[in-house]
Amino acid sequence: MQYDLIAPTAFGLEAVTARELTRLGFADVHTEDGRVYFKGDEKGVAKANLWLRTAARVQIQLARFKAVTFEELFQGVYAIPWGDWLPENARFPMDGRSVKSTLFSISDCQAIAKKAVVEKLKKTYHRDFFEETGALYRLEVSLLKDTVTVTLDTTGAGLHKRGYRKIAGEAPLKETMAAALIDLTFWRPGRILVDPMCGTGTIPIEAALIAENRAPGLTRSFPAEEWPAFAKAFAEAREEAKSLIQPAKEITIFGSDIDAKAADVSATCARLAGVEGAVRFQRADMRTFKSEERYGFILTNPPYGERLGQEEEVQKIYRDMGSVFRKLDTWSVYVITAHPEFEKLYGKKAEKRRKLFNGRIPCQYYQYPGPKPPRPPKNED
Numbered sequence: 001m002q003y004d005l006i007a008p009t010a011f012g013l014e015a016v017t018a019r020e021l022t023r024l025g026f027a028d029v030h031t032e033d034g035r036v037y038f039k040g041d042e043k044g045v046a047k048a049n050l051w052l053r054t055a056a057r058v059q060i061q062l063a064r065f066k067a068v069t070f071e072e073l074f075q076g077v078y079a080i081p082w083g084d085w086l087p088e089n090a091r092f093p094m095d096g097r098s099v100k101s102t103l104f105s106i107s108d109c110q111a112i113a114k115k116a117v118v119e120k121l122k123k124t125y126h127r128d129f130f131e132e133t134g135a136l137y138r139l140e141v142s143l144l145k146d147t148v149t150v151t152l153d154t155t156g157a158g159l160h161k162r163g164y165r166k167i168a169g170e171a172p173l174k175e176t177m178a179a180a181l182i183d184l185t186f187w188r189p190g191r192i193l194v195d196p197m198c199g200t201g202t203i204p205i206e207a208a209l210i211a212e213n214r215a216p217g218l219t220r221s222f223p224a225e226e227w228p229a230f231a232k233a234f235a236e237a238r239e240e241a242k243s244l245i246q247p248a249k250e251i252t253i254f255g256s257d258i259d260a261k262a263a264d265v266s267a268t269c270a271r272l273a274g275v276e277g278a279v280r281f282q283r284a285d286m287r288t289f290k291s292e293e294r295y296g297f298i299l300t301n302p303p304y305g306e307r308l309g310q311e312e313e314v315q316k317i318y319r320d321m322g323s324v325f326r327k328l329d330t331w332s333v334y335v336i337t338a339h340p341e342f343e344k345l346y347g348k349k350a351e352k353r354r355k356l357f358n359g360r361i362p363c364q365y366y367q368y369p370g371p372k373p374p375r376p377p378k379n380e381d
């Protein structure tokens, strides 16, 4: 069956997620604030969950209609063929959202939508009470300017939870954001990538997953895998994803941090992600960084002063980043930070900037792309 699917994503990343979906072969991809719409069948749902690196989750859109009264809301939800979706023992919590709508009480909208589902199921299954002890079918009724969208979540814990991070760092970047930052560079697998302030290693690990063509969802599970209509599609998509892994031939991705624990934590995460053969971590002060390599990439998320460290210290780090990285004349440098004075302290204006949110913190992504490497000489025989 073909479904209308929605991939919510962080504000500012809609185009990145849309590009990812198109690359994965999905049709009818279009974006709206914080959401990407696309279409797909059961296999598509499985593939999107397993492969999407930058989206927050994958939802099935069950209905979309106008409602300005609770009766219209009730009837719209009741009209959905719930018996086709929910087995008799399904657990179906109902989340709610309301923005700029006549029906503004979220708890009332949730309660009415839930009642509409229960009333329909009573008719379908000829019973009065549902114990909700089976598989999870998380629903959401969301109102935006009086348009109701009813969705079924297929993902569970957000897609940033890849399953490889068991130990929380002090200020880790979301995995989905790290993957998006990488996507916004010209880096390609096989080329050098370094995060010299890597913390728990999110950026190098996400790069290594890309380098080895590993589906980021392979190390976790999804509620939709338990649904009878989707179980086979998930099993097939998992097998396919496993067969597509291309182990790295050499290590070209590196992470380092001044904190003694960071390298160990990062290496453990890399092992859990299955990418220990593609990435190496060590303890080092960013100020000592040098490289014989040319045309490499630095992608880093330094302290901001807001969450970690002191203002003065942060300013010194940015000045030192400038003097160390600007010497690497063939390298590309990408930095995400919330600090308003970054460019001034670093000593160079970025060629491009992009506004992004790291969690709730508004940040800028400063981009200093380096020169293109010369093409390798053609084989002349």
Ligand SMILES: C[S@@+](CC[C@H](N)C(=O)[O-])C[C@H]1O[C@@H](n2cnc3c(N)ncnc32)[C@H](O)[C@@H]1O
Residues within 6 Å of the ligand: 169, 171, 172, 173, 174, 196, 197, 198, 199, 200, 201, 202, 203, 256, 257, 258, 259, 262, 284, 285, 286, 287, 301, 302, 303, 304, 308, 317
């Ligand atoms: C915002 S955190 C990075 C978080 C990381 N992106 C993650 O996902 O876990 C900044 C990191 O910079 C490191 N750091 C601060 N000064 C440093 C220096 N001089 N050299 C190397 N690392 C440094 C801190 O130890 C901290 O782990």
